[in-house]
Amino acid sequence: MEILKRIAAELERGHDQQVGQMTREALAAGFAPKQVLDEGLIAGMNVVGEKFRVHEIFLPDVLLAARAMYAGMDVVKPLLLKEEVPVAGKAVIGTVQGDLHDIGKNLVGIMLKGAGFEVIDLGNDVAPERFVAAAEEHGAPVIGMSALLTTTMPVMKKVVDLLRQKGLSERVKTIVGGAPLSADFAREIGADAYGYDGVSAVDRIKALIATRGVA
């Protein structure tokens, strides 16, 4: 148990080598891969996300912590796949067409992976059709869109409209985020949710998936 707490603590400090090393030690000591993931890596990343949310730490700390999380994930992931541990869910994410700003989108990706999601990251400058095609292809119930520019925000509405046209808006929910956005904006364009930051985005996505069946 102690070692899992230490993994979380080292992850919070962004010590990637220690996290990789201790993850291997924990597995060698007989901890189940899923337990190492949940109580070590994810637990640590949750603390990082929460501290970032309340501005106790900032982007540099999160990026270093994410690097440490990946160092541990690289060790655990092959074992999880072998054991066929189910993922929390799937989400397609990307920065919308015309926008090259990916820091916020990457943060959401980090937090989603930390929460056990399978993340299909389409990168930057993603056309509306690509978002929808990826969600269909991967059977993802959620599309997450990011924009930093006021000039590219309107593209989000195109994705929402396209899902509606294709009759997919019950099966595929949308969440939007980015510096110039607001919950009002999300409502105006008909998106299903607004993520103020990486942590709240994960919460909203979980809620979207939970309510999707009864919608």
Added chain:
Amino acid sequence: MSLLARLRAGETLVADGAMGSMLMQRGLEAGACPEALNLSRPELLEEIARLYLEAGADLVQTNSFGGSPAKLERYGLEPRCEEVNRAAVAAVRRAVGERALIYGSCGPCGRLLKPLGDAEPDEVRDGFLRQMRALVAEGVDALCVETMTDLAEATLAVEAAREAAAEAGREVPVMATMTFDRTRRGYFTIMGIDIATAAAGLARAGADVVGSNCGNGSDNMVEIAREFRDRTALPLLIQPNAGLPRLEGGRAVYAEGPEYMAERAHQLLVLGVALIGGCCGTAPEHTRALRRLVSSPVD
């Protein structure tokens, strides 16, 4: 009179407003490179500069926010960095002549510095230097490093600006602004820089004028200006957004109109902010309202 002389004389100056939204109204496509217009449609830049001049701006910016080689590279324009930046200055000069001061805009390079990202500081500094040299060679009256969130990157850009000015052997003041988020613990950039650290760091890097642009509407900007005022004796440049945008008919529309902005800007005057302008969502009407405010006798 030069910018520094006017500031030393205690004058309050009006800077212009947004560039991006003006270009979009004139056909810039979402996602296209705004600086490419410097080469293809310089007449648009002349028109925008003229509108801000006529609205009463003392300072008019160049369309070179994304004019660093690293930013231009994303559009295949890196080899034409010098040309793009020189054209940006030339267009404004044609429009305003000597009736307004021209400030050369320089935004973030879009890459994270090591160890967080893969960008080598020397490489980033050299990139900024290329841009600054071109802006100075074409005759800007000031340089403006803006919308920075990483103090290390801002420092590299300010140093590059200083170096370009020194090489040219003429006085080219350097202004530097950062973008802050309001948190429960005060204002910080997303990289964790607070206002005290920003004010000290930008001054140490060699900025003549410091302050904040973008990210906040007028209410928050008054608070930001107050904190800067408490932390530095340097002249301040404050450029609020016109609030947060809403979507109307497929376009981003900003909430804070010219009157609202000018009313809040009165507080900036009281705080002794030397340069007041606008960022995202502001237009010549905002500049006109600021001009009226600044030119009317303070009660």
